Amino acid sequence: MVGQWRSTAAAWLVALAPQVFGCDPLDRTEHAARGKGVTVAYSWVSGPPAVGELATLRLRLCDISGAPAGGKLSVDAVMPAHGHGMNYTPPTVEVADEPVAVTGLLFHMPGRWQLRFKLRGDGVTRRAHADFLLAH
Amino acid sequence: MRTDDLLTGCARLRTWCVLIGLLFSLPVGADPLVTLSTAERAVIAAHAGWPAPWQPDDSNRVSGDPLAAAVGAALFFDKAVSAGGDMACSTCHRPDRWFTDGRRRAQGRQLLKRNTPTVVDSRWQRWFGWGGAHDSLWSQSLRALTAPDEMGASAADVAAYLRRDQQLSCGLAQAFDTSLADADDEALLVMAGKALAAYQESIVTRPSPFDRFAAAVIAGDVSAMQAYPPGALAGLKLFVGRGRCSVCHLGPRFTNDEFADVAVPYFVDGGVDKGRFAGIRAVRDNPYNRLGVFSDADADSQRSALTQFVARQGRNFGEFRVPSLRNVTRTAPYMHDGSLKTLAEVVEHYSELNEERLHASGAQLLRALRLDDRQKNELLAFLRSLTSDLVESPDHDGLLAARCPP
Numbered sequence: 001m002v003g004q005w006r007s008t009a010a011a012w013l014v015a016l017a018p019q020v021f022g023c024d025p026l027d028r029t030e031h032a033a034r035g036k037g038v039t040v041a042y043s044w045v046s047g048p049p050a051v052g053e054l055a056t057l058r059l060r061l062c063d064i065s066g067a068p069a070g071g072k073l074s075v076d077a078v079m080p081a082h083g084h085g086m087n088y089t090p091p092t093v094e095v096a097d098e099p100v101a102v103t104g105l106l107f108h109m110p111g112r113w114q115l116r117f118k119l120r121g122d123g124v125t126r127r128a129h130a131d132f133l134l135a136h
Numbered sequence: 137m138r139t140d141d142l143l144t145g146c147a148r149l150r151t152w153c154v155l156i157g158l159l160f161s162l163p164v165g166a167d168p169l170v171t172l173s174t175a176e177r178a179v180i181a182a183h184a185g186w187p188a189p190w191q192p193d194d195s196n197r198v199s200g201d202p203l204a205a206a207v208g209a210a211l212f213f214d215k216a217v218s219a220g221g222d223m224a225c226s227t228c229h230r231p232d233r234w235f236t237d238g239r240r241r242a243q244g245r246q247l248l249k250r251n252t253p254t255v256v257d258s259r260w261q262r263w264f265g266w267g268g269a270h271d272s273l274w275s276q277s278l279r280a281l282t283a284p285d286e287m288g289a290s291a292a293d294v295a296a297y298l299r300r301d302q303q304l305s306c307g308l309a310q311a312f313d314t315s316l317a318d319a320d321d322e323a324l325l326v327m328a329g330k331a332l333a334a335y336q337e338s339i340v341t342r343p344s345p346f347d348r349f350a351a352a353v354i355a356g357d358v359s360a361m362q363a364y365p366p367g368a369l370a371g372l373k374l375f376v377g378r379g380r381c382s383v384c385h386l387g388p389r390f391t392n393d394e395f396a397d398v399a400v401p402y403f404v405d406g407g408v409d410k411g412r413f414a415g416i417r418a419v420r421d422n423p424y425n426r427l428g429v430f431s432d433a434d435a436d437s438q439r440s441a442l443t444q445f446v447a448r449q450g451r452n453f454g455e456f457r458v459p460s461l462r463n464v465t466r467t468a469p470y471m472h473d474g475s476l477k478t479l480a481e482v483v484e485h486y487s488e489l490n491e492e493r494l495h496a497s498g499a500q501l502l503r504a505l506r507l508d509d510r511q512k513n514e515l516l517a518f519l520r521s522l523t524s525d526l527v528e529s530p531d532h533d534g535l536l537a538a539r540c541p542p
Contacts, residue, residue, distance in 0.1 A: 052392050054438050083500040087394055089447040104445035108394040109383050136182035136386060 022066025033117055035128025038062070038069050040117045042130070045101060051110050051134055056103040061095050061119060068097045071121020075102045077113050095119065110136045171369070177353055179376040184350035186343045186462075188388040190259055195272050195426045195433040195440065196330045197312070199337060202530060203539055204311035207304055208335025209532035211328060217281065217297050219245070219288035225280060225332065228252045234466035235339065240474035244286035249404040251474035254467050256526065257460060259337035262393040262442065266456045266472040267415025271443045272431075273333035275424040278325065281332075294328050295321035306540035307331075326430045335532070341462060344524035346372070364521065370511075371518025379486070379505055379515070390461035390522065395452065398502060399493035400471045400485075402454040411472070412455040416448040454495055465523050479519060483512050 023041040025032055030043040041060040049055035063069040074092045078085040090104035107113055117128045172180070198204030211217055215224045228242055229235040235254045242248040250266050258264070264276035280286045281294060289297075298304055299316070308327050309316050311334075316324065345364060349372075352360035375381045384392050395412040402409045419425055426433050426440040433440045456472040470476040476485060489504040507515065 051386060052394075054441055081500075084451065087447060087449075088442065088445040090445060104441060106442065108392045110386065111383070136179045136382065 023060055023062035031130060033128040033130035035126060037064055038119050038126035038128050040128045049107055052108055055105040056101055058099055058101050060099045070096045071119045074118045076116045079111055080114055081112060107134050110134050176373060176376055179382055180350050180353050183388060184354055185388045186347045187340060188260055193272055194437050195431040196274050196333055197432040198330050198334050201311055201334055202535055203307055204331045204334035205338045206532040206536040207307040207311060208331035210304060211332055212335055217289060223287050229255050236467050240469050245288050246285045248285060249409055250472050255336045256339050257341055257462055260389055267411045268395060268457055269415040269418035271419050271426045273336055274329040277332040278329040278424050291321040291325040295324040298324050303540045303542050307536050310539060340527050342524045342527055344522050346521045365517055367514050367517035368521040371514035374511060374515055375518055384458045385461050391458045394458055395455035396458050397455045397495045399490050410453055412452040416446055451495055462522050465520050479516060483515050
């Protein structure tokens, strides 16, 4: 009897607990870039990027159902107000179920940058982007 | 309270308000903290901290090694290392001229198309040469040694020179912890380049008046801040504010270590200087780059990743390295082609910038600043406040003599 009550309580607790759905950020260090058909959850490896320092992103990708999305991922960044991008091209990575790391990002000026994610697979290209402010 | 008491109180309050207002409108030098906004203080703090942290160059296994620096110093000042025995590194990088030559364009075995950059504080650089054709100081040094229009030495020349000189051979063998007997000409050439780099890395500067001011801003030390000239402070505010100079000239070195088109013509005798566009191709094709067999860097080196991932884009055409502004008063003439004789001309250039000369696909960042004479002088006063002395050089000759008696 007691065991059955415990099982029921545990089931209710699980049901009421906040759910992390697909690529919803796991914590405050992770951010989401939502695009058409793809959401990219990303966080900076070794802390937020600094101007002029090589930066690496850790990424999870989900489709609209929240399931992992796969394909060839390329990451770029631009400064919309300045009309230029980075001076470096991060290598394209193959994404499947597991999180991936993308390195080769270097932001050479302070200001507003826009990260641009492009996922190609199954004959379609899906894009997402996210803005962030880089201080001096 | 009576009415006349109230009126007296109000009058006293007005007096205090006037006094407080006067205090806040005092000349800049009275209390710099008052005149700096929170944003300005944050940007100034981002330029603070000299000398900046430094890690030895992982592509050069003798980087930071005192004996290698001593061998490099001997090489740097010896004309015998050049093809004709008439030119040393120090011919163009003269210590009495802050390791530049004071000329508009460098004079090697022929007149070169670019201005001679200083090697002072070069240990912090990421890219070398105005177009960034080299990704390490040793690779850049090899170019100067061997380029036919610079010192013109071949690997065989340099190797023969080193083999002849017992003291330098001894120093190299000890610094690299190897026997030179089996080293071929190219291996010896690379050792010479790495020793030259170790020496140049040792030429560094002390903190400047700006650094003392920035430290005082961070500490909130008003009396130390007041030692900074008011004109320089006004120029600094322009530099980090309306001038937007610190978008590229940022951090303790006052450079983002990258490249920019600043509307300086890139036409040279017989063609154009492609700047960074050619530099990227050159660094990729260079057998002495950080990814090549002569580099000591590990495969996962962060610095080498930049050589691997650097992107060649159309806008790189006519871009040149953003130089550090530390001790900029000592390195005239200015720009990649030495076309501006004085720092006042440089300020004038940015004030009256010809925007039509900017690359059409380049960064939409530069605009003519249209400074008045007072602002130009303030900007110059700020730039002068980045002036400092060299850190005293180690006794390279003494160390080499002690380890390898002549």
